Amino acid sequence: MTVGQGGATLTPNTEEGPPSVQQIALEKIVRAAIDSPKNISVQVVTGASDVLIDSFYTSEIDIRDLSTLGSENPPGKAAPIAAFLSEQRIRLERGIPATIEGHRMIHPFSGRAIRNVSGYSRISSDISQFTLATQSGTIVTTFQKGNSVVTVTIQSQNGEVTSVMRQ
Numbered sequence: 001m002t003v004g005q006g007g008a009t010l011t012p013n014t015e016e017g018p019p020s021v022q023q024i025a026l027e028k029i030v031r032a033a034i035d036s037p038k039n040i041s042v043q044v045v046t047g048a049s050d051v052l053i054d055s056f057y058t059s060e061i062d063i064r065d066l067s068t069l070g071s072e073n074p075p076g077k078a079a080p081i082a083a084f085l086s087e088q089r090i091r092l093e094r095g096i097p098a099t100i101e102g103h104r105m106i107h108p109f110s111g112r113a114i115r116n117v118s119g120y121s122r123i124s125s126d127i128s129q130f131t132l133a134t135q136s137g138t139i140v141t142t143f144q145k146g147n148s149v150v151t152v153t154i155q156s157q158n159g160e161v162t163s164v165m166r167q
């Protein structure tokens, strides 16, 4: 799927009622990618063993993982999509390489996308029990919204989300 340079369009859905603030935030992020002067080319994969949710490095997003995450925030699935698209757009517009160092520079923008789309701020992320090479292990992310702090533990094996726990 190519979303930059007019390669994709958004059409209104048929759901009733005005869009929420968070739906508008997601639409803005998708639209920014579509309207980007850069060609934001992303691959949608399913069940890829080398992609846990998404890959900054290969610009892939795994819809089976998104499905396993479900709709409940955090993390939901809209926020990860927004985070992924924001990272790819900003990386390409700024000419930043798809490397670990490049990701370090761009990653804060995904936090902003997550906050706008889910209402939750990502306050910390522990990847010490996750192995990049095998895309397996445990990722613990803490989110906050007002006084509510939610810790999300995602277990994964070979690039697949195997469980999501919220505490």
Ligand SMILES: [Zn+2]
Binding pocket: 056, 087, 103, 106, 107, 110
């Ligand atoms: Zn990131």
